[in-house]
Amino acid sequence: MARPPKFDREEALRSAMHLFWERGFEGTSVNDLTEAMGISAPSLYAAFGDKQALYDAAVDLYELTAVVPPALEAPTAREVFEQMLDRAVKLYTRPNHPRGCFVIADPQLRQRRAVGRAAIADRLRRAQRAGDLAREVNVEALTDYMDTVLRGLSAKARDGASRKQLRAAADLALQAWPTPTKGRVPSSPR
Structure with missing residues (x-):
């Protein structure tokens, strides 16, 4: 049985959103993301899928309060x-x-x-x-x-x-x- 993530998913997503927002998709590495989110690469992939899926989730989160x-x-x-x-x-x-x-x-x-x-x-x-x-x-x-x-x-x-x-x-x-x-x-x- 998989263990539940040991981090706040919403807060990690918000951190990823800010990083993508500042640097763009291309300017943000998985290493940058894991550092900003305070999680390991395996935890990132387990919780969000790949970098593109995380990016899409970050954009969706941003658009909840967009203009x-x-x-x-x-x-x-x-x-x-x-x-x-x-x-x-x-x-x-x-x-x-x-x-x-x-x-x-x-x-x-x-x-x-x-x-x-x-x-x-x-x-x-x-x-x-x-x-x-x-x-x-x-x-x-x-x-x-x-x-x-x-x-x-x-x-x-x-x-x-x-x-x-x-x-x-x-x-x-x-x-x-x-x-x-x-x-x-x-x-x-x-």
Whole structure:
């Protein structure tokens, strides 16, 4: 009978997440992971599988508190963007965490970034159908804008920008939000 692991799995996963977040998949060795997690290589493999499975679990853990998914539930498209910016400013500059966005930072996560971008575009299309976003707004261009702003905030945070600096940039980005067509009253999104 296999013995239960003698470490806190969640804490070990959190340590691995931080290391992958700082260094990326390619820049992190199994030796680096075992040292950061405080476990042996056999324990790592027994608890998480291989390095790729551990990486995937770390990304999943990160995405539980990420910027985009929770913000997509906001009642209006503008509030979606506001919440994304608010979350990015706070999360990208948290003390005791790597700076910036894990998903944006690692080149290996291109597919996850594409999924996030598609979710934003879908939410904007729903807003447009509901009358919350003017029909003349180019959803693809607005999605690219939102994605570019988040990527920029992440890069600035990784380069050491303060929360105050990110907040100022986010506030300015929000000013570029398309204004509703005169005379139209947006309905609630469905």
